[in-house]
Every structure is written in structure tokens, then in C-alpha cells.
Amino acid sequence: MLSLAAKSPMGYNRLNGAGASVRDPVCGMAVDPEHPRGGTHAHAGRTYFFCGNRCREKFAANPDAFIQPTAEPMPRTAPAAAPAPHRGFYTCPMHPEVRENAATACPECGMALEPVGPLIPTTEYTCPMHPEIVQPAPGSCAVCGMALEARAVAAAEEVSPELGDMQRRFWISLVFTFPVFAVAMSDAILGWSVEEAIGSQTARWLELALATPAVLWGGWPFFQRAWMSLVRRQLNMFTLIATGTSTAYGYSLIAALFPDVFPPAFRTATGTVPVYFEAAAGITTLVLLGQVLELRARGRTSSAIRSLLQLAPKTARLVHPDGREEDVPVETVRAGDCVRVRPGERVPVDGVVVGGTSAVDESMVTGEPIPVEKSPGDPVTGGTVNGTGSLVIRAERVGSATLLAQIVRLVSEAQRSRAPIQRLADTVSAYFVPAVVAAAVLTFAAWSLWGPEPRMAHALVNAVAVLIIACPCTLGLATPMSIMVSTGRGAMAGVLIRDAQAIETLEKVDVLVVDKTGTLTAGKPRLVSIIPAPGWDEAEVLRLAGTLERGSEHPLATAILSAAQERGVALARVDEFQSFPGRGISGKIDGRRIALGNEAFLAALGPRAGQLERCAAELRYEGQTTVYMAADSAVVAVLGVADPIKETAIEAIRSLHESGLQIVMLTGDHRLAA
Numbered sequence: 001m002l003s004l005a006a007k008s009p010m011g012y013n014r015l016n017g018a019g020a021s022v023r024d025p026v027c028g029m030a031v032d033p034e035h036p037r038g039g040t041h042a043h044a045g046r047t048y049f050f051c052g053n054r055c056r057e058k059f060a061a062n063p064d065a066f067i068q069p070t071a072e073p074m075p076r077t078a079p080a081a082a083p084a085p086h087r088g089f090y091t092c093p094m095h096p097e098v099r100e101n102a103a104t105a106c107p108e109c110g111m112a113l114e115p116v117g118p119l120i121p122t123t124e125y126t127c128p129m130h131p132e133i134v135q136p137a138p139g140s141c142a143v144c145g146m147a148l149e150a151r152a153v154a155a156a157e158e159v160s161p162e163l164g165d166m167q168r169r170f171w172i173s174l175v176f177t178f179p180v181f182a183v184a185m186s187d188a189i190l191g192w193s194v195e196e197a198i199g200s201q202t203a204r205w206l207e208l209a210l211a212t213p214a215v216l217w218g219g220w221p222f223f224q225r226a227w228m229s230l231v232r233r234q235l236n237m238f239t240l241i242a243t244g245t246s247t248a249y250g251y252s253l254i255a256a257l258f259p260d261v262f263p264p265a266f267r268t269a270t271g272t273v274p275v276y277f278e279a280a281a282g283i284t285t286l287v288l289l290g291q292v293l294e295l296r297a298r299g300r301t302s303s304a305i306r307s308l309l310q311l312a313p314k315t316a317r318l319v320h321p322d323g324r325e326e327d328v329p330v331e332t333v334r335a336g337d338c339v340r341v342r343p344g345e346r347v348p349v350d351g352v353v354v355g356g357t358s359a360v361d362e363s364m365v366t367g368e369p370i371p372v373e374k375s376p377g378d379p380v381t382g383g384t385v386n387g388t389g390s391l392v393i394r395a396e397r398v399g400s401a402t403l404l405a406q407i408v409r410l411v412s413e414a415q416r417s418r419a420p421i422q423r424l425a426d427t428v429s430a431y432f433v434p435a436v437v438a439a440a441v442l443t444f445a446a447w448s449l450w451g452p453e454p455r456m457a458h459a460l461v462n463a464v465a466v467l468i469i470a471c472p473c474t475l476g477l478a479t480p481m482s483i484m485v486s487t488g489r490g491a492m493a494g495v496l497i498r499d500a501q502a503i504e505t506l507e508k509v510d511v512l513v514v515d516k517t518g519t520l521t522a523g524k525p526r527l528v529s530i531i532p533a534p535g536w537d538e539a540e541v542l543r544l545a546g547t548l549e550r551g552s553e554h555p556l557a558t559a560i561l562s563a564a565q566e567r568g569v570a571l572a573r574v575d576e577f578q579s580f581p582g583r584g585i586s587g588k589i590d591g592r593r594i595a596l597g598n599e600a601f602l603a604a605l606g607p608r609a610g611q612l613e614r615c616a617a618e619l620r621y622e623g624q625t626t627v628y629m630a631a632d633s634a635v636v637a638v639l640g641v642a643d644p645i646k647e648t649a650i651e652a653i654r655s656l657h658e659s660g661l662q663i664v665m666l667t668g669d670h671r672l673a674a
Contacts, residue, residue, distance in 0.1 A: 025066040026055035053322055125149060138162075140225050163295040166221075170288040173218030177281040180210045184278035204256045204275055211277035215249045219284040235433035241287055243437070244467035249280035251460055267454055274457050279464065311364065311383040312404055316348040317341070319392060333398050341380075341391045349382045350397035357581035358389025363518065365403065370525050370556070370625070370643075373582045389581065410496055440466040512656060516667035516674065520653075521643040525556060527563035529624060529640030531615045539569065541637040544594050545629055547571045552585050552596075556627060559641045595630040602628045607635045623674070 022033050031037070031049040038050030043063045050056040059066050125148035127133040127141035138161075139148055183203055186194040195203040219242075226242030229235055252275035255262065259273045267273055316330045317340040325340060330348045333339060338354060341347050347360070359371035362384045371387050374380060380393055383404040399405065440463045447459035487497045497503060514520060530538045546564030549557035551574060564571065574594075577587040583604075584597015595605055599616075602608075607630040616626045616638045624640035656663055667674045 022049045024049065024051045024055050026050065026058050140228065163292065166288060166291045166295060169218045169221070170285065170292050173214040173281070173285045173288055176210045176214040176218075177278075177285045180207050180214070180278045180281050183207055183210075200272055207275060207277040208253065208256050211249065211252075211281040214281040215245060215284050218288060219245055222284070222287065235437075237433075239433055240436060240467045241283070243440075244464045245280045245283050247460070247467075248276045248283070248464045251275075252277045252280065263456070264454075268457075274454070276461060276464075279461070309408055311346065312402075313346045313348045331399065333395050335395055335398055337395045339393050339395060341386045341393060343386060343388045343390060345386050347380050347382050347384050347386060347391075347393065349393065349395040350402045351380060351393040351395045353378045353380060353391050354394045355392030356390045358391050359387035360391075361385040361387065375582055407496065410498070436467065440464075510660065511662045511664060513664045513666055516665055517643055520645060520649045520665065522646050524643070525559045525625070525641045526644055527559045527639060528642045528644070529619055530637060531612065531619075531640075532637045533610075533612060533635065536636050539567075541629060541639070542567065543569045543571065544589055544631070545596060545627075545637075545639060547574050547589050548577075548585055548587050548594050548596055550574070551577045551587070552579060556625065556641050560627075560639065592631050596627055598626075599628060602630055602635060605630065607633055610635065612638045 022031050024031050024038070025048050031051050033049050036049040036051075038052040038056045041048050041050070041056055041060050041063075043059075048059060048063075050059065124134050124136060125138050127148055133141050133148070135148065141148060183194045183206060198206070222238050223242050223246070225238035229239045255273040255275045262273045313330060315327045316333050317325055318328045318333065319325050319338040319340050333349055339348055339351075341358075343358070353374050353376050355376060357373070357375045360374050360380060361371045362381065364383055364385075365381055374391060380391070381404070382397075382402040397403075400409070443466050444459045444463035447462050448455050451458045451462075483503060486503055490497050530541055532538055532541050542560075542564050545560050546569055549560045550571060572589050574587040574589050577585070579585050580597065580601060583601035584595060586593065586595040586597075586605075588594070595602065595607075599613075612628070612635055616628070619626050619638065619640040622640075622642075624642040627639040627641065628635055629637040629639065653663055665674060
């Protein structure tokens with residue numbers, strides 16, 4: 001431990017016994033006075049040396065806070081181990097620019113690094129049918145027995161362990177069930193009896209051997225859920241499934257092992273006791289197939305949220321205070337940090353531009369097709385796409401506070417919300433299972449009293465049929481699955497649904513309000529107007545404009561270049577090309593100085609639009625974006641870029657009108673343009 005020392009007569013903040021070494025008055029680190037990494041600072045006639053720029057800046061801001069006599073500092077110890085795994089990074093309290101992935105010592109001052117950034121959150125699991133059931137670990141719902149699913153959807157597609165287990169049980173059970181059916185139903189399917197060919201007793205033992213793994217191993221999850229439903233006194237569809245299959249299998253097992261215990265009412269005309277191993281195995285396999293299909297459907301409903309999550313980049317280019325840049329996980333970026341967004345990259349966080357200029361495609365949020373020019377002071381949204389320029393952004397909202405994260409949370413909550421009609425389903429389900437059990441008992445009694453011989457065998461089979469066929473899985477699953485699918489597909493199409501009640505209310509809607517840009521229009525700007533000055537023609541204007549825009553990175557350049565290519569205009573060569581971000585471009589073509597840009601840009605160059613200004617005003621009045629072109633010292637043309645109407649918009653509006661909907665268009669353009 002290095003002790004604090006008084007200043008030497010030479011003015012050095014020297015360490016006791018350190019020889020030529022001096023200490024940093026901020027962090028206490030030993031510094032070589034001949035080569036101080038953080039430079040020096042003079043205060044009150046003395047010179048102080050620093051280990052880094054950050055320490056020197058802190059000292060310069062308030063020297064008295066660091067040179068007052070203080071007691072011997074206590075040794076700094078490493079922080080206690082976090083109870084949960086740390087997903088963030090570690091930094092030094094004296095040197096925040098130091099960031100490590102592990103709790104090591106600071107390479108600048110040797111102090112123990114402290115954890116910064118989010119801890120891995122505890123994942124909660126809930127039931128899609130009963131959102132009030134929440135627990136910290138996977139399992140089954142206490143009400144309906146369905147498998148719980150994670151509330152938070154991972155950005156990367158994950159394989160459901162339960163889906164894998166159900167698929168394995170289904171395929172293995174199917175392998176055992178198929179020969180059971182072949183033996184039991186051969187007479188009806190093939191026209192000849194396997195039982196007669198191999199013997200009745202042999203056929204029973206074969207069916208028992210094949211059906212046992214299918215029913216007991218394949219259907220084990222159903223028996224577990226049925227038992228929990230009895231323990232919790234929450235009867236559900238698995239209660240019926242387990243009751244039906246266990247009854248059929250148990251009866252058949254006793255019939256195969258102890259046929260003599262059955263009275264004549266259970267025997268056929270040949271004196272044998274019928275077995276129903278094929279029913280028990282078949283029902284188990286079919287229910288397993290239903291579980292596989294259900295779990296697959298539930299997995300697909302999360303794909304919309306996953307696609308939204310994938311809009312956010314996984315890493316960010318962090319700009320340190322000393323100018324050093326490095327790629328770090330986006331989770332480690334904190335509010336106040338600066339990140340660089342290179343051309344073509346997605347913006348990692350919500351923030352404000354502090355350096356650079358570029359055009360950012362914000363169609364993800366606004367639907368506007370034309371990228372928006374961004375310069376220092378302009379806000380940007382995480383998930384939007386940067387154009388061809390480089391931006392430095394100061395993060396303001398990170399992690400779950402970003403707009404994209406809030407959209408994902410909105411969709412996720414809407415998927416788990418409950419529609420008013422679900423109250424009816426819940427009410428019916430509460431009485432349905434007991435009613436089905438009662439109906440099965442009455443069925444058994446009726447067949448045993450008035451059914452054909454063997455009465456008891458027919459009574460048992462029909463009672464089991466009532467239990468199995470009446471499973472209320474579709475009653476409880478249809479509404480939540482429809483909500484999950486509709487909100488998920490809506491999110492993929494750019495439609496955000498607030499909750500399930502909004503979906504149910506949508507059926508009563510009679511007025512539809514639509515946006516114009518990107519909804520009724522194509523969402524891709526096109527050159528639609530060229531107004532040349534007297535003495536100029538459209539072809540020459542387009543040739544010069546296309547030639548100049550070929551070297552531009554502006555979003556409108558694509559529209560002008562596309563128009564030139566469509567008309568087969570031969571482009572020339574441009575010299576002395578210059579770009580003025582946010583204003584325009586200029587260059588020499590065929591010996592003439594050509595400039596393209598907005599009105600402010602041309603005004604700065606000197607040319608005046610004259611009569612063309614009136615034409616430009618009319619184009620803007622019609623909702624077009626205007627671009628001026630100047631040759632030497634005169635404005636020679638005005639170009640209008642607009643977003644054309646979609647080819648399918650007219651038919652879509654006509655169909656909506658025929659459906660009885662009143663359509664209202666909202667737009668920021670002038671009424672004439674609308």
C-alpha cells in the first residue's frame with residue numbers, strides 16, 4: 001500500500017520512499033515524472049503529474065478536493081461476488097475508460113474493477129391460457145396443465161426443450177402404436193385376422209408388449225399433469241386424457257393377465273374378454289401429436305417478436321473519451337456514452353448526434369420512404385439504418401428504455417393479454433370437466449344396462465370415448481392462440497396491436513384511418529417532374545443531373561439516376577465533384593459548373609431561381625420534394641421527386657369501401673397533394 005506523501009520542495013507530488021516516482025493525486029497511482037502518461041498540471045506554484053487524462057481533468061476541475069491532507073486510505077477491496085451472473089462489463093471508478101469483461105485489476109492504477117451494466121434478468125414463465133400463472137422456472141400450468149413459456153423472447157431462435165421431448169415421445173410411441181393397430185384391426189383393414197393366425201393369447205401378449213411403452217412412457221407427462229390437477233383441485237383436459245387412457249389400458253391389462261376374473265357380461269360370443277390396447281396407445285399418440293403441433297404453433301407466434309429484436313444490432317462501436325474506439329456488446333453501452341455508427345449500420349441506441357452528418361432511414365418507425373438528414377443535435381432512434389455518412393451518437397436511452405424495446409414489449413404484452421370473450425371460455429371450462437366425467441359415468445351405466453352384449457365391454461369403451469372426445473383443449477386454446485397469431489402477424493406487417501380487447505373491438509369498426517406515405521404510396525421516391533428554364537430541354541437537364549448525382553450519396557440521387565437509366569440517357573464525366581451534406585452537390589461537366597441542391601444551397605452560391613421559384617412552389621404544393629439545378633451562375637431547372645401511389649392501393653380502397661368501411665387519409669401534405 002502506497003502512502004500519501006507531502007509535496008517535495010521541487011513541487012513533485014512525490015511518494016515516500018519511491019525515489020524518482022511521484023503519485024497521481026487523484027487515484028494514487030505511481031507516475032514517472034519524466035514521462036507522465038496523463039501530462040501535468042500546475043496549481044498553487046506546484047506541478048502535479050497524472051497517470052491518465054481523466055485524472056488530470058478531474059484534478060483541474062477541483063484541485064482542492066485532491067490536495068487537502070487526508071488520512072491514510074483504507075485498502076480497496078474487490079466487490080463481493082454478484083448473486084447472479086454478470087452480463088455487463090467491469091470498469092475502474094478512477095478510469096471509466098477502462099472496460100474489461102472480467103473482474104480484474106485496472107491496468108492504469110491497479111485498483112479492482114467494479115461491475116457495470118445489467119445483470120442477467122430472471123426469466124419468468126407464464127401460461128398463454130392463464131397469464132396470472134407466473135413462476136421463475138419452466139413447468140406446467142397449475143390450472144390447465146399446459147407447458148409454461150418464457151415471458152421474454154430471445155433474439156436468437158431457441159429450440160423448446162418440451163417440443164423436443166414431445167416430438168421424441170410421439171415418434172417412438174407411433175412406432176409401437178402402428179403394429180398394435182395392425183394386430184387389433186387387421187380383420188377390418190386387411191380382410192384377415194392376425195389374431196386368428198398367431199393365436200388369441202399370443203396376440204394379446206404382443207399388443208400388451210407394444211402398447212405398454214406407448215401408453216406408460218409416451219403418455220407419462222399427461223399422467224403427471226393429471227395427478228397435479230387432482231392435487232390442486234383444478235381439473236383440466238389432462239384429467240380426462242389420463243382417466244380415459246388409464247381406464248382403457250388398465251382394463252386391457254387385467255383382461256390379458258387375469259381373464260378369468262371377468263363375468264360373462266364382459267365376454268364376447270367366443271368366450272374371450274376383448275382388450276383395447278390399440279385405443280389406449282392410439283389416443284396417447286394422437287394427443288402427443290396434438291401437443292407437438294400446439295408447441296410448434298406457439299413457437300411460430302414468437303417469430304414476429306424475434307424479428308423485431310433482430311432489428312437491434314448486437315454490438316456498438318464505443319468511442320472512449322481519449323478517442324480510442326472498440327466494438328463492445330450493445331448491452332454494455334450506458335447513457336452518456338458515445339458510439340460511432342458507420343455507413344450502412346443500424347443505430348444501436350436512442351440518442352443525439354454529436355458528430356458527423358448522414359441520412360438515416362427511419363421507415364421502421366415513421367414509414368417515411370426518404371431518409372432523414374441528421375447533423376449534430378438531431379435525435380436518432382435505435383434500429384434505424386444509417387446511410388452513407390458516419391455519425392457519432394451520444395446514447396440517451398439504452399436497453400429496455402429504447403423505442404424498439406418498448407415496441408417489442410408492447411407486442412409481447414398484447415400476445416399475452418386476454419380478450420373479453422375468454423371470460424366465457426374460462427367459465428365454461430370450470431364446469432366442463434366435471435360435466436364430462438358425469439356424462440362418462442352415465443354413458444357407462446346406460447350401456448351396461450341396455451347395451452348389446454357384451455354390455456360391460458361396450459359400456460367401458462363408450463365411457464372412455466366420452467372422456468377422450470370431450471377434451472376441452474380447443475376451448476381453452478383457440479382464443480389465446482388466435483390472439484398470439486394475430487398480434488404476431490400484425491407486428492411482422494408493421495401493425496402494432498395494443499391488447500386483445502382491441503382485436504375483439506376491431507370487428508365493430510366502421511371507419512378506417514390510414515396514413516399516406518408508405519401505406520397508399522409506394523414508399524420509394526421517384527423523379528416525377530422536370531421543369532427546365534427557357535433554352536433548356538428535359539433530356540439535357542436529366543443528363544447533367546444524373547451525371548452529377550452519380551457521385552452523390554444522397555437518397556434523392558437514386559431517384560434521379562433511376563429516371564436517367566429508364567430513359568436511356570448517356571451520362572457524362574464529372575470533375576471537381578464536391579458534396580455539401582444536407583445542402584447539395586456541385587462539379588464540372590463539359591466545362592460548366594453544375595450544382596444541385598436545395599434553395600438555401602443555391603442562395604449561398606449566388607444564383608437566383610427567378611421564374612422557376614414559382615414552378616417550384618407549385619411542385620411543393622403538390623407534395624413533391626424540389627431540387628434546383630444551376631449551370632454556372634443561373635438556375636436552369638427544377639426537379640420534383642415524389643412518392644407515387646401503389647398499384648394495389650386503388651383496388652384495396654375499393655374493397656374496403658365494398659366492405660362498408662369509411663376510409664379517412666391522414667397526411668402532412670397539402671390538401672391538393674392529398
